[in-house]
Amino acid sequence: MDFDTVRTFVVAADVGQFQEAAAELAVTQQAVSKRIAALERTLGVRLFTRTPRGAELTIDGQAFLPHARDLLRVAERAVASVRPGRRPLRVDMIASRGAASGLLRGFHQAHPDIDLDVMTLLDIDTAVAAIRSGAIDASFRAVAMPGRPLPEDIESVRVLDETLQLLTGPEHVLADARSVTVAQLAGHRIWMPGVVPGTEWRAYYDDLVAEFGLTIEVTGPNFGSDALLDTIACTPALATFMGERTRHVWPAGHGLRRIPVTDPTPVYPHSLLWRRDNPHPALATLRAHLADTAAGLDAPGTWRPGWVMPH
Template identity: 65%
Template structure:
């Protein structure tokens, strides 16, 4: 199986559009289409349903995605077994368009001589296991340091504020700023919440603390469909990180409203194995020195 095609499939699944996957992988959109078409031919199934605004995973695509991630992780382990002295720094991020990916791009701009390999593992447990076994050098995750295995360390590198994302007909759309308690009674749709993931635990505690109605029901067809639904609905909104890169067609009049008093923040930590001697890891840690925490923020109890 062509692992470049598998890597392209995972990037397209994460991005929701072939064009965005091409940007993330620094290849052309035509190359993305050819690789995925070749992979579909190899597997004998359709992995995506193409639409005018993006690409949605089919049932077969959903079934293949976790195995595709495992294939890429196995590749990283194989490379690490023979290139430990010369290999690129392998770093895991939750998503290539989230705030931690922006941090990693900032490191790359500051240290262009450091070779990077970027992965997107399924959840924090998989990321911690990959750090522990050495197949990943570092990972950006929201974790409780006290629950990490011996030899694995973590430090907070980004408190990312959350914002409310609404369409123009939503009753909160014209607000310049909102308090969390003002969201009570409004439906917040987040179909990307999956059982066991660290972000699911975060939003569960947030909902309990402020009486929010966070709805994770319904199939997750990707960012494009989520944005379209919110743009057209007067009674549906979602929560997004302030650093996430979102783009939508001009016809979708979406609004991002800051949340304050307190500001909910998603606590991104960098995790690594204490005995990892990769020289670029020390440079990454030095680049990501955390700043002071603001006093008027909310974070989950397990984040410290």
């Protein structure tokens, strides 16, 4: 069914005359008549009866009118859902409790008038494919991964270096330390289930292990962050890494400790990715906001993999 004919029918029904409908639609009266006739052929009924006063709806026309209005409203919503500036800005982040979530919340608080759709994709390949297809507008990731440059139509900018901390239970041998050096972590079991091969965070931790001789275990099923915190709390031999800006709430009885890591301080690089020709106006606003709030990039005394380019 052609939406121009439906729109013409609705306008003609509202004004009651084909001539006035033609003026409102900026077409000829003949075009209005042809559109109405085409719609009547499609439906197999008469929609109007000509009278000296103009055009009156038949019983079938009266029955069709509310559905015609619904069709036009659905069409308008469909167009708005994909039109830049009319639809929400679609942004991906790795985890809802991570630093990227905080960055996006800060953006939303600064620009509450901008509609956001937030989603979580697993790995950088999926995120890049979604950016290129237009399924999302931007993604927070750690880039670029070694040996896997971004496609030429994708841009990225680093927006945050997140300090890593050691998380231990109350009985861990390092639990009472005010800080620990990276060298002190050698020989300790650092448990990080769910660090999946092929992801950017696996590449990051592989380089951290190679650089400092650490022991990071990724064995066991990943039951989520709550199960991880439960295990760390009651297992003196295990610790894990957690971003300084990663937010978790755990029972008071867990007695978990966040311990700064120094000499050097490992930082996890968060970048924003987007397609170069993406026209969504809110994307430029997001990039400007992140440029204004970026802090601590390439700070002295920090470590990041060599494949992370300087800011």
